[in-house]
Amino acid sequence: MDLFIAKNVTKTFAQHKALDRVDINVPEGSIFGLLGPNGAGKTTFIRIVNRILAPDEGELYFRGNPMTPSDIFSIGYLPEERGLYKKMKIGEQALYLTQLKGLSRHDALTKLKYWFEKFEITSWWNRKVEELSKGMQQKVQFIVTIIHEPTMLIFDEPFSGFDPINVNLLKEEILQLQKKGSTIIFSTHNMASVEELCDNIALINNARKILEGNVWEIKKTYKTNTFEVQFSKFDGDLRTFLPSSFECLELNPVNEHLKARIRIPAEATPNDLIRQVIPHVMIHSVNEIIPSMNDIFIRTVTSQHPDPSTSSSEKI
Numbered sequence: 001m002d003l004f005i006a007k008n009v010t011k012t013f014a015q016h017k018a019l020d021r022v023d024i025n026v027p028e029g030s031i032f033g034l035l036g037p038n039g040a041g042k043t044t045f046i047r048i049v050n051r052i053l054a055p056d057e058g059e060l061y062f063r064g065n066p067m068t069p070s071d072i073f074s075i076g077y078l079p080e081e082r083g084l085y086k087k088m089k090i091g092e093q094a095l096y097l098t099q100l101k102g103l104s105r106h107d108a109l110t111k112l113k114y115w116f117e118k119f120e121i122t123s124w125w126n127r128k129v130e131e132l133s134k135g136m137q138q139k140v141q142f143i144v145t146i147i148h149e150p151t152m153l154i155f156d157e158p159f160s161g162f163d164p165i166n167v168n169l170l171k172e173e174i175l176q177l178q179k180k181g182s183t184i185i186f187s188t189h190n191m192a193s194v195e196e197l198c199d200n201i202a203l204i205n206n207a208r209k210i211l212e213g214n215v216w217e218i219k220k221t222y223k224t225n226t227f228e229v230q231f232s233k234f235d236g237d238l239r240t241f242l243p244s245s246f247e248c249l250e251l252n253p254v255n256e257h258l259k260a261r262i263r264i265p266a267e268a269t270p271n272d273l274i275r276q277v278i279p280h281v282m283i284h285s286v287n288e289i290i291p292s293m294n295d296i297f298i299r300t301v302t303s304q305h306p307d308p309s310t311s312s313s314e315k316i
Contacts, residue, residue, distance in 0.1 A: 036301075084140065154184075
């Protein structure tokens with residue numbers, strides 16, 4: 001079941017079309033990656049979901065019904081831009097923002113104490129926002145975003161400004177939120193985080209959605225039947241015994257071994273490749289090369305704007 005659905009969403013600013021008939025379905029309980037290069041339309045889409053902007057055309061559905069202003073109370077939004085008042089004290093501001101989410105002062109203080117202790121930032125309570133680093137400010141905003149336990153969370157570049165330790169801390173919290181039933185829309189340029197966290201993605205480019213689906217299914221669609229074989233005990237050339245339909249793309253030494261990248265025909269299997277190679281070499285490993293989300297991102301986006309200097313016969 002889809003918790004959130006966008007149908008035919010279009011938005012234009014003056015002569016610039018920011019979104020052009022975008023359809024997106026976010027499954028309930030999933031972590032959904034909203035991807036795209038700078039200026040693609042991601043932030044405009046997020047602002048429309050949060051009712052900061054209104055679409056020129058299209059419909060939004062939440063829990064199976066047309067979205068209403070009251071649904072905003074079921075959404076938590078962590079923007080990429082810092083939204084804290086620099087001269088206010090951290091605790092005072094967190095308490096104020098938490099109460100805006102509908103919590104009583106007592107409940108807000110109880111929950112904030114729990115999260116400040118969990119993130120080891122209790123000593124910041126009486127410090128001003130301007131005294132904190134970008135990453136520290138993001139921690140406070142993260143707490144305020146999730147504290148009312150919304151049904152859907154929207155994180156826009158949540159790891160911006162964080163060191164690796166705190167990135168892992170937030171990743172763990174995001175996964176825990178999913179386990180507790182939250183649906184998460186996750187906008188980022190970090191493709192490694194997408195592979196690690198996201199179940200499904202949508203890729204927006206030039207205001208249009210150009211790719212959507214389950215991360216693993218997309219990766220399988222883009223794979224090229226290419227395998228990496230590490231081997232030893234062979235001084236010749238693989239091409240001398242591989243069938244012409246088996247294409248050796250690369251052959252390099254790796255420590256004491258050799259490593260070959262071989263593309264096999266669509267109808268062939270890994271067993272066919274092993275049968276061709278094993279009489280001639282000592283095999284140490286055979287692994288299928290599955291494209292990363294970063295590879296797919298670049299390949300999909302650049303295919304809309306091919307480099308004129310690149311020959312159509314060049315291998316990918």
